Amino acid sequence: MERHLLVVAAVEAILDRSVVLVGGAAVNVVTGTYYPTDLDLVASVNAEDRRMLVAGGFEWAGVGHRHLSVTMLDGEVILVEFPDSELDAAFPPERIEIEPGISVSIISLNDLVMDRLKQATDGTLVTLDAAIDLTAAAYASIDWDWLEMRSELPELEAIGVPDVLTAVRKGAKRRLQAGGR
Numbered sequence: 001m002e003r004h005l006l007v008v009a010a011v012e013a014i015l016d017r018s019v020v021l022v023g024g025a026a027v028n029v030v031t032g033t034y035y036p037t038d039l040d041l042v043a044s045v046n047a048e049d050r051r052m053l054v055a056g057g058f059e060w061a062g063v064g065h066r067h068l069s070v071t072m073l074d075g076e077v078i079l080v081e082f083p084d085s086e087l088d089a090a091f092p093p094e095r096i097e098i099e100p101g102i103s104v105s106i107i108s109l110n111d112l113v114m115d116r117l118k119q120a121t122d123g124t125l126v127t128l129d130a131a132i133d134l135t136a137a138a139y140a141s142i143d144w145d146w147l148e149m150r151s152e153l154p155e156l157e158a159i160g161v162p163d164v165l166t167a168v169r170k171g172a173k174r175r176l177q178a179g180g181r
Contacts, residue, residue: 004039005029005096007070007078008104011041014056019043020093021106023083027116027130029096029106031137034130038067038079042107045082090114090150110143114150114161117168121160128164132171139172 008021021029023040045053050068054060058068058080067079087093091108098104107115116131135142151161 002098003072003076004036004078005098005104006102007039007080008041009098009102010056010070011053011080012104014052014058015043015045015049017043018093018105019082020087021104022087022112022115026107026112027134030109030112031133033133033137038081040081040083042084042087043082044085087111088115090146109138109141110146113138113142113147117147117151117161117164118156118159120164120168128167128171131164131168132175135168135172136175139176144169 004025005021008019011019020042021039022042023038024034024036025039028034028036050060053068058070060068066083067081069077069079071077087107089107089111091111093105094108095103095105106112113131113135116127116134120127120131147165148162150156151165156162
């Protein structure tokens with residue numbers, strides 16, 4: 001995972017501003033068990049920014065393509081996507097240090113959990129289990145009271161987030177009691 005975070009740091013260095021890691025790669029920072037297919041970064045990226053990233057070693061297939069890619073020395077290709085220009089979050093992003101003097105921004109734990117709860121309203125076991133993995137890995141650090149309050153917002157209640165939160169919390173407790181993370 002460290003190399004993925006170093007790619008995020010490279011994007012920040014090239015753009016000379018902070019970007020925020022979200023999505024599956026952010027889940028992996030917390031759990032260590034999820035291998036992301038790409039790095040989702042929140043930042044406003046225009047044509048000049050893309051040119052700077054390409055000049056900095058990234059590749060872009062052109063108009064209509066969502067991802068940039070960078071090929072590591074061992075041949076691994078890491079995809080980078082900018083799905084949103086604004087962070088949908090109640091808390092400020094957290095900065096995590098990768099190496100001395102190198103840090104990146106990541107969505108806050110509570111906002112990440114809320115994002116995963118919203119995804120788990122799709123009714124599939126895959127997204128529900130991913131939310132349970134995340135919450136079991138960080139159970140003691142999660143602000144459960146905030147999640148409960150937030151899930152009762154009309155737009156979240158309408159899509160079933162309170163029920164998903166209850167199921168995820170029970171699932172995480174069961175996993176922790178069984179000795180799983």
